[in-house]
Structures are given as C-alpha cells and as structure tokens.
Amino acid sequence: MKKETILPESRDTAFRDLIIRTPGGENIPTCMQCGICAGSCPVSHEMDYTPRQLVRMIQLGLKKDVLNSNTIWICTTCFSCSVRCPRGIHPTELMETLKPIAVAEGIKNKNAKFDNVFSEVIKKNGRASEFLLISKYSLSEPGMIKQAPFGLSLFSKGKLPLSIDKMENMGELDTIFKLGEKEEEKAETKKNVEGKEPIEKEKGNAEPEAEK
Amino acid sequence: MPENEPTPKKIGVYLCRCGGNISDVVDLQAVAESLKEENVIVNIQDYLCSSAGQEKIKNDIEKGKVDRVVIGSCSPKLHLETFRSMAKKAGLNPNLLEITNIREQASWVHDKESKEGVNSKARGLIKGAVARISSIEALVPLEKKLVDRTLVVGGGIAGITTALELADGHEVILIEKQPYLGGHMIGLSKTFPTLDCSQCILTPKMVAVHNHPGITMFTQTEVAEVNGSPGDYSINLRHSPRYVDIEKCISCGACARKCPSGAIFLPFAQAVPQAYMIDMSKCKNCGACVKVCPRDAITLDAKETTSSVSAGAVTVATGFESIDPSFIEEYNYPAPNLLTAVEFEEMLSAKSKTGMRLQKADGTFPNRVAFVLCAGSRDFTGRGKKHCSKVCCIYSQKQAQLVKKMKEDAEAWIFYIDMRSAGRRFEEFYHHTQEKGVNYVRGKVAEIIPQKDGTHMVQYEDTNLGMKGREIFDMVVLCPALVPSRGTKELADKLGVPTGDDGFIEEKHVKLDPVNTLNQSVFAAGCVLGPKDIHDSVTEGISAAHKVSQFLGKGVILIPPEKPMILECNGCGDCVKACPYNALALEGGKAVLSPLACTGCGICVPVCPIKGIEIRNFTRNQLKAQLKAILGEGSGVIVFIDPYAYAAADIAGVNRRQYSSLIRFVSVPSIHILDADVINAAFEYGASGVMLIEGTTDEKLTSLSDELYKKLKKETRKHKKPLRYSHIETAQYEKLTDLLNVFAAQAGAKAGKRSRKEQANDKDPAGEQG
Numbered sequence: 001m002k003k004e005t006i007l008p009e010s011r012d013t014a015f016r017d018l019i020i021r022t023p024g025g026e027n028i029p030t031c032m033q034c035g036i037c038a039g040s041c042p043v044s045h046e047m048d049y050t051p052r053q054l055v056r057m058i059q060l061g062l063k064k065d066v067l068n069s070n071t072i073w074i075c076t077t078c079f080s081c082s083v084r085c086p087r088g089i090h091p092t093e094l095m096e097t098l099k100p101i102a103v104a105e106g107i108k109n110k111n112a113k114f115d116n117v118f119s120e121v122i123k124k125n126g127r128a129s130e131f132l133l134i135s136k137y138s139l140s141e142p143g144m145i146k147q148a149p150f151g152l153s154l155f156s157k158g159k160l161p162l163s164i165d166k167m168e169n170m171g172e173l174d175t176i177f178k179l180g181e182k183e184e185e186k187a188e189t190k191k192n193v194e195g196k197e198p199i200e201k202e203k204g205n206a207e208p209e210a211e212k
Numbered sequence: 213m214p215e216n217e218p219t220p221k222k223i224g225v226y227l228c229r230c231g232g233n234i235s236d237v238v239d240l241q242a243v244a245e246s247l248k249e250e251n252v253i254v255n256i257q258d259y260l261c262s263s264a265g266q267e268k269i270k271n272d273i274e275k276g277k278v279d280r281v282v283i284g285s286c287s288p289k290l291h292l293e294t295f296r297s298m299a300k301k302a303g304l305n306p307n308l309l310e311i312t313n314i315r316e317q318a319s320w321v322h323d324k325e326s327k328e329g330v331n332s333k334a335r336g337l338i339k340g341a342v343a344r345i346s347s348i349e350a351l352v353p354l355e356k357k358l359v360d361r362t363l364v365v366g367g368g369i370a371g372i373t374t375a376l377e378l379a380d381g382h383e384v385i386l387i388e389k390q391p392y393l394g395g396h397m398i399g400l401s402k403t404f405p406t407l408d409c410s411q412c413i414l415t416p417k418m419v420a421v422h423n424h425p426g427i428t429m430f431t432q433t434e435v436a437e438v439n440g441s442p443g444d445y446s447i448n449l450r451h452s453p454r455y456v457d458i459e460k461c462i463s464c465g466a467c468a469r470k471c472p473s474g475a476i477f478l479p480f481a482q483a484v485p486q487a488y489m490i491d492m493s494k495c496k497n498c499g500a501c502v503k504v505c506p507r508d509a510i511t512l513d514a515k516e517t518t519s520s521v522s523a524g525a526v527t528v529a530t531g532f533e534s535i536d537p538s539f540i541e542e543y544n545y546p547a548p549n550l551l552t553a554v555e556f557e558e559m560l561s562a563k564s565k566t567g568m569r570l571q572k573a574d575g576t577f578p579n580r581v582a583f584v585l586c587a588g589s590r591d592f593t594g595r596g597k598k599h600c601s602k603v604c605c606i607y608s609q610k611q612a613q614l615v616k617k618m619k620e621d622a623e624a625w626i627f628y629i630d631m632r633s634a635g636r637r638f639e640e641f642y643h644h645t646q647e648k649g650v651n652y653v654r655g656k657v658a659e660i661i662p663q664k665d666g667t668h669m670v671q672y673e674d675t676n677l678g679m680k681g682r683e684i685f686d687m688v689v690l691c692p693a694l695v696p697s698r699g700t701k702e703l704a705d706k707l708g709v710p711t712g713d714d715g716f717i718e719e720k721h722v723k724l725d726p727v728n729t730l731n732q733s734v735f736a737a738g739c740v741l742g743p744k745d746i747h748d749s750v751t752e753g754i755s756a757a758h759k760v761s762q763f764l765g766k767g768v769i770l771i772p773p774e775k776p777m778i779l780e781c782n783g784c785g786d787c788v789k790a791c792p793y794n795a796l797a798l799e800g801g802k803a804v805l806s807p808l809a810c811t812g813c814g815i816c817v818p819v820c821p822i823k824g825i826e827i828r829n830f831t832r833n834q835l836k837a838q839l840k841a842i843l844g845e846g847s848g849v850i851v852f853i854d855p856y857a858y859a860a861a862d863i864a865g866v867n868r869r870q871y872s873s874l875i876r877f878v879s880v881p882s883i884h885i886l887d888a889d890v891i892n893a894a895f896e897y898g899a900s901g902v903m904l905i906e907g908t909t910d911e912k913l914t915s916l917s918d919e920l921y922k923k924l925k926k927e928t929r930k931h932k933k934p935l936r937y938s939h940i941e942t943a944q945y946e947k948l949t950d951l952l953n954v955f956a957a958q959a960g961a962k963a964g965k966r967s968r969k970e971q972a973n974d975k976d977p978a979g980e981q982g
Contacts, residue, residue, distance in 0.1 A: 030592065034629040035673035038680060039658025040542070044673070045680050053678055084542060084658065086591035 006060065016061035024093040031055045037081035037091050047071040051081055051091040058094075067102040071095070073111030113140055123177060126167025130160050221346050223252040224278030225338060226269055228260035228285035230315055237319035238334045239327065243284070246335045246845070250342055253278055261291050266298045273302035281309040282341045284334070287316045287862045290721070305350040307773070307829075312341040313877075316865025321949075322873040329873035332846035336876060340842035347837055348829045351773035356808050358443045358769050359524035361385065362760050365435060365703065368395020369746055370738025371529035372417050373753025374760070379426035382764050385521055386421060387433040389699075391454060392483040393418045395531050396739075401560035401568075403746055404610040405641040411482055411562040418484040431458075431485065434699070436518060438706040441811060442733035443524050443769035453514035454489045460509035461487035467501035467510065476501050476510075480563045524769075525733045525760045526707060528717060529753065532694045532739035535597065537587045547662040548573035549687045553583075553604065556611055556689045570618055573666060578686035580623045581615050582670050583608040584657045589693035590629065597693040599714050602743040604691035605632045609645040611689065616648045625651045625683070627672060653681075660688055694743040705909040707734045710856060710942030716742050718859075718942060727756040730859060730942070733769070735759050773828065774881055775807050776816050780824030787816035787825060792912035813913055814885025818920075827885050836893045838878065843897040848874045849952075849959050850899040854882050856907025857940045857948070864945040871949045872956035874900070882906075883937075884913060884920060888927035895931040901959030902928075904937045905948070914939060932966070934959050 004010065019025050031052075038050035049057065049069045057066050066072075075095040082090040099115070117137045121128060134151060138144035154160045167173060225247060229235035244254040253272065257265040260283060272278045281304070283295055288311035296306035314334050322330045360382055364375045367388030372395075375386045392398070398418075400410035421427055430451060437448040456467075456476070463486045467476045475494035478486070487509075490501075495512070502510045534554045537545045544550065549572050559566050572578050585604050588596035605628065612624035631652070633642040646652070659671040668688045673680050696715045704711045709729040710718045717736045720728035727735050737752035738744070744752075783801040795810035796803050803825075814827050826832065839850060849872075853861065858879055864871070880886065883904040894902050904924075906917055921937035928935055936955055940948045 027592075032590065032629060033675055034586070034590075034656035035654075035675035036656040036658050038673035038675070038678070039655060039671055041680075050673060050678050050680075052673065052675060080658075086586075086593060086596060086656070088593040 004065075006062065010064065011061040012063040013061045015063040015066075016058055019058050019094070019097060022097050024090045025097065027088045027090075028055055028058055028094075030087045031059065031089055032087060034086065036084050036086065037089075040080040040084050041075075042078060042080070043074050043076055046074050051075075051094075054094070055089060055091065066098065067105055067107050068109070070109060070111045072098045072102065073109055073115065110141075113137070123173075125164060126170055126173045127165045129164045131162050132164060134160070220251075221280050222276075222278045223250075223280045223282065223342055223345060224269065224272050225252050225254045225282045225284065225342060226260055226265075227254070227256045227314075227338075228265070228283070229256065229258050230286060230319075231258055234285070234315050234319045237323045237330055238314055239331050240284075240334075242331055243334050243338055247338070247342070250339070252282075252342060260285050261294060266295070269295070270298055270302040273299065273304050279304065279308065280345045282338065282345050283309065283311045284314045284338050284341075285311060287311075287313045287865070289859065289862055305352070307351050307353075308345065308348070310341060310345055312337050313862075313865075314338070316862045317877055318873075320865040320868055321871055323868075324870050325873040333848065333873050333876060336842040336845035336848065339845060340838040340876075340878070343841035344834060344838040347834045351828060353770040353773050354775075354807055355768045356441075356443055356771055358764055358767055359445070359522050360764050360767075361521075361523045362525045362527060362764070363387065363435075363445075363447055363521060363523040364527045364529060366395065366529035366531055366738070366740070367393040367421070367429070367431070368529060368531045368738060368749070369397045369414065369417075370531065370740075370749040370753045370756075371395070371527070372414075372421055373750050374527050374529060374735075374737050374757045375421055375427050376417065376424065377754050377757030378760055379424045381761055382426070384424075384427045385430070385523065386427055387430045387435070387449060389432065389434055389530075391431050391489050392479045392485070393421060393429070393431070394484070396554070397746060398480075398482075399554065399558045399561050399563050401557055402610060402614065404606045405637045407610070407613075415482045415484075418482075422484050429485075435703055435706060440522070441771075441809070442731060445523050445526065445733070447521050447523060447526075449519050449521060451517045451519065453516060454487070455492070455510060455512060455514050456488045456490065457507075457509040457511070458485045458487040460507040462507060463488060464506065466504045466506065470500040470504045472496065472498065472500065482562055524764055525735065527756050527760060528700075528703065528707070528709070528729075528734065528736045528740050529738045529756075530697050530700055530703065530740045532743060533697045535588050535693045535695050537690050537692045539595065540588055542658065543584070543587065543660045543690060544662055545660075545690060547668070548666050549578070550660065550662065550668055551687070551689055553607060553611065553689055553691045557607075560614065570615065572686055577619060578615075578622070579619070580683075580685045581612070581625070581687045581689065582657075582668075582683070582685040583612060583624070583626045583689045583691060584660070584670075585626065585628045585691045586656060587690040587692045597695060597714065599693070599743070600632070601691070601694040602632070603694070603745050605630075606638055606641060606745070608689070608691050609642060609650065612650040613645055613648055616650065623651065625653060625685070627653045627655060627657045627670070629654070629656050694739065696740055700740060707731060708908070708910060709734050709736075710859060710907075710909075713943040713946075714742075716740060727752055727759055730856075733763065735763075771808065772812060772881070774812050774830060775810050776805055776812075776814065776825050776827055778803050778805065778825055780822055782822055782824075784821060786819045786821060790815050790819045813882040813910075814880075815882075815913070815916065817885045818887035818923075823889075827881065830880060830885055832887075832889050835878070835880075835890050839890070839894045839899070840897045842876050842878070843894070843899055847898045847900050847963070848876045849901045849903065849956050850894045851875055851877050851903040851905055851952070852880050852883050852886060853877050853905045854880060854907055856909070856942055857905040858907070859942040860907060860940050860945040860948045863942070864949045867945065869945060869949040871952040872960075874956045874960065875952050882908065882913060884916065886920075886924070888924055891924055891928045891935065892931065895928065895933050899933070900963040901934040901936070901955060903935075903952075903955055906937070906939050907941055909941065932962075934962055 020028050035052045038044045038052045044050045049071050054071050072095045077092050079092050082092045114137055121132050227240045240256050247254050259265050292311050296309055299309045300306045318334050362384050364371045364386045367386055375384045378384050394414055397410055397414050403410050432452040432454055434450050436450040440446045463478055473494045473496050476488050476490045478488050534552055560568055589601050592598055608626055612626055615622050615624045633639045653674055655672045655675045657670055657672045661669040667684050667686055669684055671682050701711055704717055708731050712718050717740050719726050727737055729736055735756045737756035738749040781802045785798050787803050788796045788798055793809055793811055795806050816825050883906050891902050925935055938951055
C-alpha cells in the first residue's frame with residue numbers, strides 16, 4: 001500500500017477514542033513502541049503494518065490506513081503479543097475489534113474472504129469442517145488451486161476427512177445468530193456516529209458477563 | 213502543667229487557594245461564610261506558604277488578634293513544620309497551630325464529585341478543626357537525650373561513604389551481610405563514563421573503613437531486632453559464622469593449600485576484611501586447616517551469634533539486587549552463555565573466577581554478544597517491574613565497549629527501547645560507543661532461543677524499519693530490572709519506615725528531603741531509594757552523613773507530647789499489663805507513666821475499666837467535639853487514620869486517585885486510642901459508617917487490631933451502621949482508595965435502605981435524611 005503524508009485531515013480522533021474506549025483498548029495510549037508484539041508475531045512479515053505500527057496508527061487516528069491494512073485479517077490469534085506486551089495492550093483483541101468495523105465500513109480485503117467462508121460453515125453446521133472450509137475457500141480464491149497437491153497429501157494421510165460433522169440442535173445456534181442479527185439491525189437504526197455500532201454490540205456482550 | 217485559660221480563645225482560620233489547586237474545586241468563600249457564627253477570624257490567601265501568606269498569620273499572632281491557628285491547605289506532612297516554626301517565631305506555642313488537609317484529601321481527589329459534596333466535606337473538616345483547636349491544651353514537646361552513635365546498614369559504596377563521612381564526628385557501626393565490604397561495586401569491572409576500574413577507586417575506601425578508629429565494622433551481620441524508640445534504639449545484630457577469626461587471620465593461605473575440598477578460601481584478593489572464610493557446604497570437617505593454621509584462627513564448630521548495640525540514628529544503605537529473569541519464559545534464562553549483566557560484570561571484576569577473561573561456557577571468547585535491555589522492567593502488567601532501572605542503558609554500552617576493546621572485530625549489539633543517556637558526560641559516552649562500531653537495534657527482544665551449539669537465536673523487530681529480524685549470538689547478556697535487595701521490607705518494617713509499591717524506601721519528601729525517611733532518626737542512601745549509579749550513591753551517602761550529623765548534633769530529640777494522662781486510677785493494673793512498651797508501672801497502688809518510653813499508641817485508653825486514662829489532645833471529649841462539628845455540615849463516612857496510613861492517603865492525592873467525597877478523615881496517633889464511646893458518638897452525630905485504617909507495621913500494635921475491631925463491632929452494633937477495620941501500608945494507596953470507594957458505597961446503600969424503612973414506618977414523605 002502506498003504510504004501517505006500524515007495530515008490533520010487524515011487523523012480521525014473519534015475513531016481513535018472509539019477504539020480506546022472498547023474493552024481491552026484502554027491501554028493503547030500507553031504503547032511505548034517497543035515492538036515485542038511484532039517480534040513475537042509469527043506472521044508479522046506478511047502484514048503491511050506490524051501490530052506495533054497498527055497501534056501507533058490508532059494513537060494517531062489514521063482510520064483509513066488502519067481499516068484498509070491486511071494486518072487485522074492476517075493475525076492468527078496466537079496471543080503471543082498479548083501475553084508479552086509490557087503495557088498490557090491486547091493486539092489480538094484489537095484485531096477482533098477492528099474486523100467488524102472494517103466490514104461495516106464496506107472495506108473489501110482479500111484476506112477477509114477466509115473469515116467469511118469460516119463463519120458461513122459455522123452458521124450452517126455449527127462445527128468447522130476442514131473439507132468444506134478448504135473446498136469453499138478454494139472456489140472463491142482461484143489461487144488456491146496451486147495448493148491442490150498439498151490438499152491431496154493431507155487427504156491421503158487422513159487429515160482431511162470428508163465427513164461433515166453437524167451439531168445437534170442446530171435450532172439453538174440459529175436462534176443465537178438471529179438474535180445477533182437483530183441486535184445489529186437495532187444498532188444500525190440507532191447509528192449516529194460513524195462506525196459506532198459494532199462497539200455497541202461488543203459492550204452488550206460484555207456487560208452481563210461482568211455482572212456474574 | 214497547662215491549665216485551661218479562662219479567656220476565650222481567639223481562633224484564626226487561614227485558607228489557601230494554592231494557586232487554584234484547592235480553590236478550583238473547593239468553594240473557599242462558602243467555607244468562610246459558614247464560619248461566620250463561629251466567632252473566628254477567616255482569611256483566604258493565594259499561597260499561604262509564601263512569605264506574604266506566612267507574614268499575614270505572623271502579624272495576626274503578634275498583634276494578639278489570634279492565639280490559635282487552623283490552616284486549610286495541603287498535607288501537614290508538607291508544611292506543618294514550616295507554619296509551626298513561623299508560629300514559634302511569632303511567639304505562639306507551635307502545637308496550637310494545626311493543618312487541615314483540603315488539597316490531597318479534598319480538591320485533588322474529588323474533582324469529579326458534585327460541588328456540594330466536596331464543599332460540605334471541606335466545611336465539615338474546617339469546622340471540625342476549629343472545634344478541635346479550641347479544646348486542645350498548649351503542650352510542649354518532650355525532650356529525650358540522643359545516643360551519639362549511628363548504625364549504618366550495608367557496606368556498599370553508599371554505606372561506606374556515609375560511614376567515612378560521619379566517622380570523624382560521630383561513632384559509627386557499619387554492618388554488612390556479605391563476608392566482605394564493597395557491595396555490588398566491588399563486583400564491577402570498569403565504571404562509566406570514565407572507564408576507571410572499580411576496585412582502584414573503591415579498595416582505598418574499604419581499607420579506610422577498616423582502619424578508621426571511629427568505625428566498628430561487622431561483616432556477615434544482619435539486623436535481627438529493633439527495640440527502643442527514635443534517638444535511642446537498642447538493636448540486636450545477628451552474626452553468621454565465618455569459622456575464621458578476622459582479627460587473627462593473616463591470610464597466609466596455609467589452610468587453603470591443605471584443604472582437600474576447596475572449602476576454605478579468601479573471597480577475592482583485595483577483600484576487606486583480609487581473612488579467609490569457610491563454605492560449610494563443601495567442608496568435610498577433617499580439621500586439616502585447624503592444624504596447619506599458625507595463628508589458631510579457625511574454629512570449625514562456630515555458631516551463629518548475636519549482639520546488641522545502641523544507636524541514636526540508623527542509615528539504611530542496603531542497596532539493590534537484579535531481578536531473577538527466569539520468569540520471562542520467552543528469554544529461556546538460565547542457559548549457558550545467557551547471563552545477566554551482573555554475571556557479565558563479575559567475570560571482568562575483582563571477584564572474577566575466570567582470571568578477568570570474558571569467556572563462554574567452553575572457555576572461548578564470544579565473537580558476537582547481544583545486550584538485551586529492559587528485561588523485566590517498564591512492565592505495567594504485573595509480570596515485571598514498572599520502573600526504569602536507570603543505569604542499564606549506560607552500563608550495557610560500557611560492556612559493549614569492553615567487548616570491542618578486548619577484540620576489535622567482535623560484534624556487540626544493543627537491543628533497546630529508548631536509549632536514555634541523560635546527565636553530564638553520558639550523551640558523549642553514547643556517541644563514543646557508537647563510534648566504536650557497536651550496533652544499536654531499537655526494539656525489545658521478543659524471543660531468545662538457545663541453540664544446540666551453545667549459541668542463542670535472538671528474534672526481534674527493528675522498530676525503526678518495521679521489519680522482523682533474527683540473529684545468532686555467542687553470548688546474550690540480559691539487563692534485568694534492579695529491585696531492592698532481599699530483606700529490605702523486613703528491615704524497613706523493623707525501623708518503622710514505609711516502602712513504596714516498588715519496594716524501595718520512601719523518602720520523607722521525593723524532591724526536598726531525599727535521604728530522610730518518615731522516621732526522623734532513620735536515613736537512607738543509595739540504591740535502597742531507587743536504582744542509581746555510583747556518582748549518585750556517593751552523593752546520597754554524603755547527604756545522609758550530613759543529615760545524621762545534623763540530627764545527632766542536637767543532642768536531644770523532641771517527642772510528641774500527646775501522651776496518656778492518668779486522671780483516675782483504682783490500681784487494677786490492666787493498663788500496665790496492656791502496654792506493649794513497658795511504659796506504665798504501678799507505684800504505690802497507682803499507675804504511673806514514664807513518658808519517654810511511651811509511644812503514645814493509646815492502648816491503655818480503652819483498657820481502663822473506669823475510663824480514667826485519656827491521651828492528651830486526643831481525649832474522648834475532644835474527638836467527639838471534632839466529630840460533631842464535621843458531621844454538622846452533612847453526613848459522611850468517618851475514617852480514623854493513623855500517620856502511616858495518612859501518608860498513603862497523601863500519595864493517593866498526589867496521584868489524583870479519585871474517591872467518594874463522603875470520606876472524612878480524622879487523624880489519630882493510633883487507632884488503638886479509640887473505644888466504643890467515640891465510635892458510637894460518630895454514629896449518633898450522623899456518620900453513615902466508620903472505618904479504622906491502620907498503617908503502622910509495628911506488630912505490637914497490629915497483632916491487637918483484630919481484637920479491637922471485634923470488640924468495637926460488638927459494642928456499636930445497636931446503630932446498625934457499618935464499621936470496618938483495614939490495614940493499609942503507606943505504599944498501598946491504590947488499595948486504600950478502592951477500599952474507601954467500596955465502603956462509601958456500602959455505607960450509602962445501607963443509609964438509603966434505613967431511611968426508606970424509616971419513611972415507611974413514619975409514613976412521613978418529607979423525611980430524606982439517612
């Protein structure tokens with residue numbers, strides 16, 4: 001991605017404040033840019049911005065660059081960064097905060113496809129099936145054909161079972177998804193501030209847990 | 213004997229805006245208004261502590277307008293002495309001037325509360341202070357003779373400096389835990405920024421300590437117990453056995469040559485005292501050394517001994533230790549060729565076991581060395597330490613220079629987060645190290661993976677480039693967080709000196725009183741006050757010596773006059789039995805107090821079955837009058853607090869930790885002076901809850917606190933209002949504010965419930981007070 005000059009108009013303080021206010025984001029202002037997150041990350045070399053740089057960009061409110069970066073989609077949620085960060089920042093959780101915002105903003109990223117396929121499979125079966133996941137993802141991502149020999153070797157070793165495991169009582173899962181959608185719609189209609197709705201949803205989830 | 217003066221008291225109330233620090237939150241005008249009917253003089257100033265502010269009070273005293281003074285300002289810990297010495301100059305008994313803290317305990321901690329909440333608190337506190345000052349006696353501090361002798365704990369560079377600076381004028385006892393003097397400094401190689409060798413500058417000082425007639429030195433010695441009181445301590449020392457008599461040993465080395473197991477040795481060539489010692493874990497008890505010693509200096513069955521010394525002052529110079537970095541899992545410490553900076557240093561120092569050669573585990577020179585800064589420091593997650601250890605940036609560069617000096621084509625890499633080289637000659641040192649070709653990488657090392665061949669793979673992000681990197685090194689040196697040495701907390705507790713949440717000893721004032729502690733007869737110097745370099749440790753050693761000398765030079769110590777007075781006595785002896793300091797005795801069937809032994813803890817007050825004992829200026833009636841006035845300005849939670857916990861509340865204020873404005877502190881010398889009489893009065897005057905907060909670490913008192921709490925709880929039960937006891941040390945200001953908030957909410961909820969109930973019972977819709 002072409003890097004731009006940071007100008008006052010590229011800084012969105014409302015976006016910054018929103019992320020910092022999200023549970024898990026409160027320590028972002030204390031980042032000292034030590035880079036232990038990026039050094040620990042097994043995939044940071046694939047990212048256009050390392051987790052450290054992403055945190056810095058949030059401190060500045062560079063909303064466009066943050067949401068367009070592939071970093072949030074490449075994160076494997078291994079949590080090494082979160083465990084080691086000396087300032088108590090949780091980059092892993094941060095990625096989870098940013099993903100729905102990017103989606104709501106209509107930002108397309110080829111790395112987001114896998115996430116979509118994954119949630120589709122879960123929605124339908126209640127469980128992940130390696131076979132379904134890989135075949136569906138390969139259909140939407142032509143480049144995957146190159147991986148076919150690897151897939152075959154996995155299959156021959158029994159690592160890619162064809163059986164599709166389905167959860168019992170799928171109805172319960174449907175109810176959960178429907179409730180979630182309803183909440184999303186509600187938030188959509190209430191939407192005043194740009195990009196606010198995914199956060200509202202998160203808060204709704206967090207509060208009852210805190211009461212326990 | 214002070215009598216109650218018949219003439220009405222002329223009270224002056226002086227309120228300080230503190231340049232907005234107070235007046236931006238507290239409506240001082242409203243406080244002044246509320247005092248209209250109190251028949252007092254009220255005056256508001258921008259800065260009371262300024263010469264103009266002090267002059268105003270002084271004038272009023274000198275002109276006879278006032279003869280008792282209440283000051284509403286910052287914490288008394290800051291300026292009570294300032295104002296009292298002014299009062300003394302103006303001809304007023306200094307004890308007739310008191311400070312009410314409306315900055316650390318009001319404006320700085322309630323700026324998110326409702327204005328009325330803060331104002332009713334401020335009005336209450338000031339009115340309480342007026343009620344108190346009008347009832348107190350004009351007491352004069354007691355004088356006690358000082359013991360002109362100092363105990364210096366710790367024989368590192370700070371302790372050595374303090375001892376040498378003091379010894380020409382005062383007697384000094386220097387104790388050291390290790391078998392030799394020199395502390396960490398003797399384990400250093402070259403010292404930054406001049407690169408002169410550590411032993412060259414330290415050994416002469418160690419010898420001077422040993423030879424000085426005014427210094428008695430004990431090695432392998434620790435403080436076991438502290439008895440007595442400030443200015444007159446009796447301190448029990450515990451001496452571990454060395455098995456070799458220091459006085460007799462001439463370090464001829466005959467014993468070591470005979471020893472079959474290498475158990476007897478000289479710690480290192482320049483060690484002071486110059487005497488051999490035995491490592492009993494290696495000794496086979498064969499007695500060969502005993503037979504060969506020409507001076508009969510060896511006793512194999514020597515036991516731990518104790519001795520007692522008296523001292524008027526104590527200087528704590530117990531230094532630091534480096535944190536064990538094995539808790540940082542991703543660094544895989546310990547492993548061969550993965551050392552701490554202290555271990556690296558020792559290899560090149562007087563204490564070297566490699567003949568001052570830098571070498572790997574296999575004996576060869578490391579061609580690629582990495583220095584990893586901030587190992588376990590600057591960490592706010594609770595895993596490591598929050599503070600910066602200050603010296604690592606510079607010493608790691610020095611070590612890198614040494615590597616390059618020993619082998620020009622060797623590589624030295626320094627992994628840093630921020631290169632901190634503030635201070636004279638340090639930026640130049642940084643520049644010079646860069647010139648030497650040391651490679652600096654800005655990035656905290658993420659992982660150190662030991663390889664099979666004894667090298668280490670270091671993984672990091674070069675944050676200047678935003679690129680991940682991996683390098684293989686022959687040797688990796690961790691620069692771990694520096695923390696107070698083991699036992700600092702225990703020693704501080706014995707001396708009644710608070711430590712901070714980082715474990716270091718708290719200074720009396722962070723900036724203005726850096727080597728005094730909150731105990732007037734205890735001083736501190738060096739790394740026990742925080743990580744620092746040799747220069748700063750020496751500076752503090754000299755400062756501490758000056759402060760000790762100033763303190764001992766007075767010859768007497770002033771003791772607070774707030775002691776028990778025995779008004780009535782039936783000779784039952786309960787108070788004599790209860791006193792933990794043996795300050796009470798029965799003479800002719802009556803209890804008699806020896807005021808100099810008394811600490812004013814007040815345990816005798818509630819135990820007297822006929823309520824015949826009161827603490828001067830903290831009598832039941834005086835406390836009740838104060839409570840009535842405080843609560844007359846609106847209900848709140850009364851928090852009785854002792855001076856140690858009071859210091860925690862001050863730190864909370866300085867850190868702007870917000871808590872409920874319902875909290876009203878009432879300062880008492882100790883919570884043990886309280887009985888159900890006073891607590892019940894607080895409830896009757898409208899307190900929604902009462903807390904007892906104790907900060908002292910004196911076990912003679914804290915061991916009795918639970919019992920006191922249970923007794924008070926039982927005897928105040930009829931009010932059905934919450935009462936709580938908590939132990940909060942000075943460092944625990946965060947815990948304190950959390951506790952205050954929880955309790956204030958509890959008390960508020962309970963009060964709400966009660967008032968609703970009462971309303972329902974009375975069917976009176978107008979009632980709103982809880």
